[in-house]
Amino acid sequence: MTPPQAGWADHPAALALAGRHRVRVWEPIPWVLALTFYFAFPKHLGFGTELLVTILFAISLDLVLGYAGIVTLGHAAFFGAGAYTVGMLAKHGIWNEPITGLILAAVVAAAVGLGSGLVLLRTHGLTLLMLTLCTMALLEEAANLAHDYTGGFDGLDSLPIAPLFGVFEFNPLYPKTQYLYVLTVLFVCFVFVRTLVYSPFGQSLTGIRENMLRMHAVGAPVRGRLVLCYALSAAIAGVAGGIWAQANAYVNLGTLGLDRAATVLIILVLGGYGRLYGAFIGAVAYMVLSHFLSKIYPTAWQLGLGLLLVVIALFARNGILGIAEAAVRRLRTPHATL
Amino acid sequence: MTTPLIETRALCRNFGALAAARDIDFRLEAGARHALIGPNGAGKTTFVNLLTGVVQPTSGSILMKGRDITGVVQAERVKLGIARTFQINRLFRRLSVLENVCIAVAERVGAAPSMFRPAGMRRDVVEESMHLLDSLKLTADATHRISELPYGRQRLVELAIALGLKPEVLLLDEPAAGVPSAESHIILDAIDGLPRNIGVLIIDHDMDLVFRFAERITVMVSGAVFATGSPGEIGADAAVRAVYLGRAGHG
Structure with a gap:
């Protein structure tokens, strides 16, 4: 028997908890692949940049959906808020420095997240889902009507984004700068989210997802935590939107659209939510699948994607990563009955 | 007379036309x-919900050590030392047993808002949680997810979470409900072993459990206090037998 004062730090459960945040051996792989892509496919960096932005956006959604369990169909509201912040500031000649531009995009998106979160997060379930959708639709319509500032339906193009550090130009035809810039920002944001989900704050978000009633009963300020998480996620989505506008030098209503919000949700479900790397896997799988499916079956390629989603929803709730995790667990415990 | 830990004065709660709590002095x-x-349907769980602040009273007041806490919100009452367990398990099912307790302890010691330090590195939180699991003989299950545990053990985790809040008042809502009789001794032993400085209110149907632990019993009928007394007095009370013990059966 262990004497009471011996300490429990060596117990397997304590070790598992203490080692959970450590970097696994495979974790550098996606980053190495992303760098390899830069050198191997210089002609496809436009596609690569789009993919990285999508991953960043999906990570922001994972924080609210996968960790805090907030079901939202309106996350593009924050993507668009960030994109329009960058777009309007640049187009109207107020501010066009990229990095500070992203910070501004994050602040504006966080403010929108905070404001809407304070109201929306009093509800849950279907009501919450509909309200997130409505908030996004309202923003989209506002952007459509404020033609003088937002360019309305046409959006704002040829944004004069200043060179990065005053040196590296954003060239839309050879988006080398964009690719590395987006990759760096993605890495910074990813490290932030990764730190967050393993922290006590992240643990309490998981607690709220698993059992909100119990979190109330242990004295957690549940709504405050949710609103804060929502605002942080909105900030990251805003960065994704802002960087998208910078990389493409334009912004349009599509950044605020249901299409974008639904796509990112599909990506996360496909890859596996609440898993950090689900965003990576999902985004790659979605982009690759839509690329090949549209080649094979140009008129109805979305049908194939839809069928795949039905299969995932029915048989693999935890997405592609979930399947992989189950397979690894099986290999490690060969005699498991599960 | 000493100041009671918890006192309610003329506590009432109506749900529409239904008086779930009427004039409860406790x-x-x-x-x-x-x-x-x-x-x-006597209003026992409503009473727990009133004490914990889940439900606001229609009228009347709740005092803790003489201080009026009627308007204090649920989270604040937990900080004041009121903890509860639920009639039906409310656990973090996909997390490990250790994590379940850590979440409660982290909340109590104020670690929960911290964002930049890994949760597992909070030695104090993990250490205290493990001690708690040890005292309830749950260390062997600490790595397991809740969903892998038998129901009786899950009930113990309920208890561990509540104890992780270091309560002065512990409200146990049917602690042995749903536990097969072969396992119920685990729960009974755990309740037996609760620290003596905690004021415990057990809500239960199980007369064996009630008469084993209680030094004082309050009988509620239709939202009102029907009788209060020692187990001997309550057991001998003909009126109580008529309205409750006789009808509900003796186990």
């Missing part, structure tokens, strides 16, 4: 082993 003394019994 005292829970420090270190008490108090049981609340009554037929189904």
Whole structure:
């Protein structure tokens, strides 16, 4: 028997908890692949940049959906808020420095997240889902009507984004700068989210997802935590939107659209939510699948994607990563009955 | 007379036309082993919800150590030392047993808002949680997810979470409900072993459990206190037998 004062730090459960945040051996792989892509496919960096932005956006959604369990169909509201912040500031000649531009995009998106979160997060379930959708639709319509500032339906193009550090130009035809810039920002944001989900704050978000009633009963300020998480996620989505506008030098209503919000949700479900790397896997799988499916079956390629989603929803709730995790667990415990 | 740990004065709660609590005057003394019994629908769980702040009273007041806490929100009452367990398990099912307790402990010691330090590196939180699991003989299950545990053990985790809040008042809502009789001794032993300085209110139907632990029993019927007394007095009370014990059966 262990004497009471011996300490429990060596117990397997304590070790598992203490080692959970450590970097696994495979974790550098996606980053190495992303760098390899830069050198191997210089002609496809436009596609690569789009993919990285999508991953960043999906990570922001994972924080609210996968960790805090907030079901939202309106996350593009924050993507668009960030994109329009960058777009309007640049187009109207107020501010066009990229990095500070992203910070501004994050602040504006966080403010929108905070404001809407304070109201929306009093509800849950279907009501919450509909309200997130409505908030996004309202923003989209506002952007459509404020033609003088937002360019309305046409959006704002040829944004004069200043060179990065005053040196590296954003060239839309050879988006080398964009690719590395987006990759760096993605890495910074990813490290932030990764730190967050393993922290006590992240643990309490998981607690709220698993059992909100119990979190109330242990004295957690549940709504405050949710609103804060929502605002942080909105900030990251805003960065994704802002960087998208910078990389493409334009912004349009599509950044605020249901299409974008639904796509990112599909990506996360496909890859596996609440898993950090689900965003990576999902985004790659979605982009690759839509690329090949549209080649094979140009008129109805979305049908194939839809069928795949039905299969995932029915048989693999935890997405592609979930399947992989189950397979690894099986290999490690060969005699498991599960 | 000493100031009671918890006192309610003329506490009322109506749900529409239904009076789920009417004029409840109740005292829970420090270190008490108090049981609340009554037929189904007597308002026992509503009373717990009133004490914990889940439900606001229509009228009346709740005092803790003489201080009026009627308007204090649920989270603040937990900080004041009121903890509860649920009639049906409310656990973090996909997390490990250790994590379940850590979440409660982290909340109590104020670690939960911290964002930049890994949760597992909070030695104090992990250490205290493990001690708690040890005291409930749960260390062997610490790595397991809740969903892998038998129901009886899950009930113990319920208890561990509540104890992780270091309560002065512990409200146990049917602690042995749903536990197969072969396992119920685990729960009974755990309740037996609760620190004496905690005031415990047990809500239950199980007369064996109630008469084993309670030093004082309050009987509720239709939202009102019907009788209060020692187990001997309640057991001998003809009126109580008529409205409750006789009808509900003796186990």
